[in-house]
Amino acid sequence: MPDSADILWFKKQFQARITPALAGTPLTVDMVTAIACQETGAIWSLLRRKNLGTNKILALCVGDTLDADKGRRAFPQTKADLLAAPDGAAMFEIAHQALVDMAQHIPGFAGVAARPHKFCHGFGLFQRDLQFFLSDPDYFLEKRYERFEDTLALCVDELKKGLRKLGLQDRSELSDQELAAVGIAYNTGGFKPAKGLKQGHFNGTQFYGEALFDFIRLAHTVALSGEQAELEAPPPGQAILPPPSAVTASGPQFRVKTQLSMLRVRSEPLISQPETANVISHLPDGHPVRAVSGKPVKGFLEIETSLAGALIHGFVSAKLLVADAAPEPIAVIEPAPALPSSGIVAVWMPRKSGSVTRRIDLANAHSLNEAGQPQRKGTDAETLRQELAAIIDWLAVDKPAHGRYQPRSGLTFCNIYAHDYCHLAGVYLPRVWWSAHALLKLAQGETVAPLIGNTIVELRANDLFRWLRDHGPAFGWRQTGSLSKLQQAANQGAIGLIIARRKEDGRSGHIVPVVPELGELRARRDSAGEVTAPLQSQAGASNFRFGTGKAGWWLGQEFAESAFWIHA
Structure with missing residues (x-):
């Protein structure tokens, strides 16, 4: 899979040639880059490391050898179909030789290239499908797909069709979600909002739309020398997230x-x-x-x-x-990039040397420290998602043997489960926090020892609601304003939370991680594609690893207020 270094190479080779082709459209260089990554990135990212010339790399960007026996429905489904078409024999020779030539550099294709009846169905950096041979044979017979401007022009034409199908052709700017939707239309010929990005070719782990969105976000972190990247690349173990949105309303x-x-x-x-x-x-x-x-x-x-x-x-x-008697621009709070090292700092429950806190133990104030705990350390969205899924499966909140999360005696442990999920993902959500008098000393620069019941106290869900409001941004957290943005952040491998504060302070509030959509696990969306129930993982009166839960549970009459939080 292409990484940021591959994307930098691509932009160096082609950005100046892509930009003029997009004039008058809301399409972007990063979107075109993402399509190239999705369509043939597995090929050119390897070829570029072999010091082949750009023209040679373009000529070798071919693929898709699947015939009818593997599910292909478009023309040509077999070698016989192609040979039966006008100039089909000449096209077969080109398509077969293209496969052989490419396989000399990409070992994974060596086996299929050795079969005399196999041939490529996709041609060029953006994979023009051979089904178009019937209407535009010269493009393939003359090998125009080897010329960047020719293959780009056809790609842009198809993207413009996608813009028109989605009614976006007159827009001057599109969100990443909208660009990915156009890409899905490019791949499938249409887009169904209620399915979100889970549309297009499915590779066994991701749909085309999901992978394309990942590449768009990654492309945002890469800029040519002298240019400013749209987004800052995060450190390993954190997700790529856009900055908070500014207020654009212009009324009183x-x-x-x-x-x-x-x-x-x-x-x-x-x-x-x-x-x-x-x-x-x-x-x-x-x-x-x-x-x-x-x-x-x-x-x-x-x-x-x-x-x-x-x-x-x-x-x-x-x-x-x-x-407002003295209006000023409304400030947009950005989360701190790292934990504070002085003043009010993070705190954990002290433990005796050698002691271990396990999932099978009853809940307490300590954080888990079992051997072999999974972590979130990836440098790309797909790895981060898989790591978060591994954390959820390892915590196994629904497993009766994991007494740490099982409801008992009228008690539930959503706060502890949320803490454990964040803790393993490398994100600070406190299990214990400083008492009021300890906070005053810390704010004055004093050093305070963590002593349970004295300088630190355990936090319940209601307490976590207040902690996020009062201290969250200083520890990397920020709110987001919609369920769609919350799920989108989680899908990039970020940490998402829904939290609701109970009206009666002695009664328990609720906190739930919002987790990445994986495979067929998905959030619920309305007909316009907006998330109405994100994918969640919870401990509570009932425990589940993945589910959408009760619709709008955070709006229940028992809660005074609720909020959506994210952390890269």
Whole structure:
């Protein structure tokens, strides 16, 4: 699979030639790069290391030898089909020889190349399929696929068709999700929003759309000399995530004034039944918001704001806003790139030397330290996803023998499971935290020893809600404003959480990891493709490794507020 070094090589060779071909479209160099990675990256990433010239590499970018017996439905399904077409014999000789030539450099094709009836069906850097031989034979017979401008032109034409099918042709800019959707249309001829990115060719672990999205994000981290990469490449064990979105609304600025409780942000200008059903966020008293138009609708004002890094867009009660006397740009909080090394620092429950905390033990304040614990250390999205899946399977929250997570005596352990998941993934979510008086000393620069019941206390789900709000950004966490963004981050191998604070402080809140979609494991989406129930893994009254749970559980009347958090 191509990596960032391969993408840099590709951009050095072709970026200047791609850019003018995309003029007047919302398509990007990074998207075209991603398609090249997905279609023939397994070939050219190897060939470039053999110091072959660019023209030779382009000529060898051929593939797809599957015939009807392996599921091919398009023309030609067999050698006989091709030979029966006009100039089919000449095309077969070209297609077979192309396979033989490529196999001399790519050992994995040596076996199929030795079979005299086998031939390639895909030609050029962007894999023009041989089914088009019937309508455009000269492209293949004249080997135009070996010329970059020719193969690029056909690729861009097909992408433009995808833009039109999705109604995106007049847009000046597209999100990565939308670009991947266009790529799915390029690959399949259409796009079904309700399926998300799980569309296109399935290679046994990933669908075409998922892999393409990964490559688009990776391409964002690579820039030519003198240029600025769109995204910063993360260290090993962390996912590629875009920065928090800025507020773009340009209407009048207000401040929340409730003097009673948090202000509910709703998805539409009305109070739903039940009244929490359309709540998408909660804003604290005094928080700044920017109106979209400034015109109330049924007593509600459409607003935007940023909350702990999340772009919040919705409707709030106009009577609970006051004009901001001295408006300033609404700050967008970015998470810290590393744990703090001074002041208020991370803390863990001290343990006796040689002691081991195991999954089979009953829950306690210690973090797991069993031998052979899986970790998240990968440098690409697919590896990170597989590592997170391995962590979930190793924790085996649903296994009765793992007493650490099993409900008992009216107690549940969602907080401990969320901590363990984050801990193994290399992300700090505290199991214990500093007491109030210890925090004061730490803030003044003093050193404080962790002593349970004295300077540190255990955290429940309600406590974790407050910790994320008060300290999360300093420890790499930020909120996100939608379930779709939350699931998208998890799908890149990031850590996602849904957390809800109970109204009654003595009652338990709830916290659940949102985990990557793998294979047929997937979130629920509506007809427009928006996530309505992300893929989750939980300990609670019922434990499960993967599931979508009760729809909108965090909006339950028993909860005072809820939030979605992500960590790279």
